[in-house]
Amino acid sequence: MNAKQTGSFYTPKSLVNYMSTYALEKGHSLAVLEPSAGDGRFIEKFYNYAKKIDAIEIDNYKINNLTDKWHEKVELICADFVQFSLESERKYNLIIGNPPYITKKVLSETERNKSLELVKYWSLSDSIFQNLWVSFVLGAVKLLDHNGAIFFVLPFEFLQVHYAEKLRVFLEEKFNVIEITTFKESVFPDIEQDVCLVYLTNKEGIEPIVKYTTVKNVEDFKPLEYSEIKRNKPLKKWSNSILNDDEIELLKDLSVKYTKISDLGDISPGIVTGANSFFILNNSAMQKLKSEPYTIPILQKGSIIGSLLLFSEDDFNQLVTADKNTWMLNLNGIETSELSLELQDYLSNGRKLKLHERYKCGKRKLWYEVPVIQSGELMFFKRYNRLPRLVVNKAGIYTTDISYNVRLHGEFDAQSVAFCFYNSLTITLCEYNGRFYGGGVGELVPSEFKSLCLPYKRVDKQKVQKLDSMLRTNKPIEKVMEFVDSVVLNDLTENDLELLKKIRMKYLMRRLKIEV
Template sequence: MLPGDPKDDAALRKARGAFFTPAPVARFLADWAVRDPAHAVLEPSCGEAVFLHEIGRRGGHVGPLVGVEIHADSAAASERSLREVGIDATIYARDFFSHNEFGAYDAVVGNPPYVRYQDFAGESRARAREAALRAGVTLSNLASSWAAFTVHSALHLKPGGRLGLVLPAELLSVNYAAGVRQFLMDHFTSVGLVLFDERVFPGVLEEVVLLLADGYRTDGGAGATHMELSQVRDAEGLARLTASRRWTPPGNGAKWSAGLLSSAGLSAFDAAVRSDAFTVLETWGDTTLGMVTGSNRFFTLSPAKVEALGLAPSDVLTLSPPGSRHLRGLGLTAATLRALGDAGQATSLFRPAHEPSPAAWHYIQSGEDLDVHHAYKCRVRTPWWRVPYLRPADLFLTYMNADTPRLTSNRARAHHLNSVHGVYLRDGLRTDGMNLLPVAALNSVTLLGAETVGRAYGGGMLKIEPREADVLPVPAPDLVRRNADGLRQVRPAVAARLREGRLLAAVELVDEVLLLETSTLTERQLRALRRDHSALTARRIARGKANGGR
């Protein structure tokens, strides 16, 4: 059915991931992908067949035009609308993943359905994952529908064919798309992206990019080694698109978020992270998830409650309280932990190491009376009340952030829960890592890097998982050691600015020591980094607000 049909309302279209493509977008992709009137063209999930209309509108096209649409009434209406304007096209009313009989094409163009993983389930998901697996791409259960659709679309190309698709911008940043990103680089000789400053689809919150993948390969030869990135304000700007810039993305399906940077920002960022001055956090140590209790309300205790319960010292462990608000400075000291406990925060973890004391047995029984032992994490371990142990980490890394991830020295030797990550520093790097890395990591390169390796979460928060933290760009050990005196000198001022909530003012002090005085970056490059960090942060926060905190 075409837009406006009362029997195909917005809710039904959203359920199957159908969003009608603006004509300027369809025209741009059709013009880019279809360069010969004899080309065979496929538009999968064609909806109202806007791409086929754009190809036929030019006149003189003699190659086969084929569409596939799962919604039977939409398929019939599309075929009828094409016929009415004299465009000869065949529309199959079928599930694109159910059949492999659609043939091979010189170009595949379209706007894949976007159905989130929560609604993309059952037989449809199984068929989609099987289709992607035929191309060697394994998709997790978190994958939305477009991911498999992209891979399956490519499998319908002839050697040398072009793939032009409208895709959600999460192609650049979500972990589940790693296989799709690598597939595109491996199977096309040229890969390009068009990015938009504004949202393209009226009334749709998702941001999109245009994928321009050329030179499909089936011979196992080398794929693309770089990408061509273009940026326009909106869909109308596509008609004036002329310039692009070359970018070499990281390998192994790593995120393409850095592609959102400006030319100047990307150049400066690459200059820093590819130099000896910077490395990744994994060089310093291993980042791990914290302990999972199954019921923080039961297992985390304030000092007053430990005393009231009469628990023995062997019944509890020293704990960094749940959450990370108290980890926004440079270090968690024993004095800070005592102050948090005096304020009523939970600085103890109930975890008898061996035989619980009589008071601990009484507390365990009270937990069973409240059915704590039936919580999932509790009922799958024996005994249910003994939380799996992790030794105290050297550093804490906050993973849900309104501004940027913070590294904090664990001078209190406290244990941590899964509300923060722990960083276990490598031998030979522990002293410098504990003393200097939390300060050194407050620089503009690392702040911008966090926006590219992390991902936006509900409410505009920046979330960073351990494997994302592994590739977070941070100052290299040699750079930190060479500038140890300068870092120690600015540390008190940095700490003061952090206490005042002035993160960027603290970063300016560190930038001067690590980036400017060492000639790692010029003033001009640093300004470009800061502009891009501000832009990406604003973009993340705006998306979070627009998505209503989802």
């Protein structure tokens, strides 16, 4: 396996220095464990202070290198840390390091079973084990002394992904002090993976607290942002501890006043073809295959329609004219003998490419019969950059799973719903409810989208058209939101609106790593 597969990205020495100094200042130096020793960077920092250091490393070559360098207080153990944590009765008052980030898909069955045994030890759901760093966290908790501390470099996703939610709740039950440090600049620029520092410990006689600090980079640990959470625990997502208690309570208090997205109608993801490049054609290819009777209009990528509120038939026709991929083969219930020879040859070529063996295609009775999911009056694009987008589907087209299709109940007007979406509260809640990935791409999974609230009211067509024009002409986002706020959030105070803006800016600065 390469470095990315084995999670072998060494911790920058400046970060090792910071973490070690911080732990020493907290008095954690009696018995220290480094569960993934690597080249021994953490050992070096504690050698002159700790009474006992255990260093575990699975790679025998690395252990031999460390043996030449360290002796006396350091016990070098060539072992699988997960196995060690299951078997050992040792206790430590500091467990520190940068565990490997290895998806369970590349682990052997034996390795996966060890991790699942550790999950079961804590009576947790198997679903939390998706990556080896989870096992290192659970193993560290098992080996920790009552008043000890864990200090790990973890992927930022730990703070927000759904599969780790039960792990976060578990840790909030185990520790009354949780300190999170995030970085404005990338720590590991060679990988699209943001990281954070997580410090876990217990202090007697204090109210449970989550502290969240943002610093510039591994060379500059001066706090840029700092917040504390005491009242709003447990947190569903630790990434939201970027806000303080007052800010979280404002979002919660305002949310209950308005309509939930889930109450607007039926919502479902779009079509999953299993092979977009094969099933979704441009106009030239459709004509060449003589497949027009067996196609349906579809939007494959949200980026190709630009910024707008109302997606019309004219907008779709412009995509067709530009020869964008806008037609999906819909061969459900069609005998292949009815198809043109060109299309029959095309399907035969699909088999040669082994498309029928792909996961989604292989589950179908006939691999080329793509299940068609009903379109909606509204399309919400689940991934976004600076501004989430809800668009009126006036063209009545289908979409791939890039979007969630909303089929409204009768009492709601599609254009009014789309207009109302672009208010300060709902857009801020997209940041609060959602998550983001490398490069700053924001995303809402279906449950997160449905839990948004929306201050719905009927909006006249003139205002709808004005908003569509503002979006198409790329008016500043703040101007767009101010216009919508003046219509749908005119019951809020200026102070509330300013606080919503401040909250949203916090999220954007972190997600996009920019000044806004």
